[in-house]
Amino acid sequence: MTSWVQYAVISMVFAGFTSVIAKQGLSGISGELGLTVRTVFVFIFVLAFALLFVSRREFAGLQARNYLWLGASGLTTALSWIFYYKALKAGDVATVALIDKGSVVVAMILAALVLREQITPRMILGAALIVGGLLVIARR
Structure with a gap:
């Protein structure tokens, strides 16, 4: 199995856990607040990951095109997460996750x-x- 397939399978498993864990975390709070708290944790974990594993030289190689497309991807990710959490708060995890897939x-x-x-x-x-x-x- 190639490494990208292994990474995709690992991602799939973590994504499955994410939905169930998130539903538990939404108990007693709004989907909007839950998403906000989760996103703060994601930011911290991803920033720590980058500081540990991305070379300074690679950061220096970022170009305007990278910022444009990754920024657009961040916007669509945020919109996806906003509506995912709204759906997760009200719906069944399996159904919401399936529709999302x-x-x-x-x-x-x-x-x-x-x-x-x-x-x-x-x-x-x-x-x-x-x-x-x-x-x-x-x-x-």
């Missing part, structure tokens, strides 16, 4: 349109299965 299909389409990544028949089948599973679980 529908973002795979959105990412696949955007990657084809913007980055010119190829969509294969296997990917179309996978996307259809994701959407099908989403509809089965989300429907009450």
Whole structure:
């Protein structure tokens, strides 16, 4: 298994834990406050990670284009998290997490349109299965 696949699997496991742990943390508070507290912790952990593992030379290599695209990514991440926490506060973890994972299909389409990544028949089948599973679980 290649390293990027291993990293993706580890990410998947932590993301699964994240939703359940977050739901516990939202007890008695709003989703907005919960997201704010969580984001402060994320900021601290990611900053510590960068200070330990990113060379000073790499920081110096940042360009305006990096700031533009990573800033846009940060904005869309913030919007995603805001609405995820609103949904998590009111809904079931499994259903909210599944709907959120529908973002795979959105990412696949955007990657084809913007980055010119190829969509294969296997990917179309996978996307259809994701959407099908989403509809089965989300429907009450």
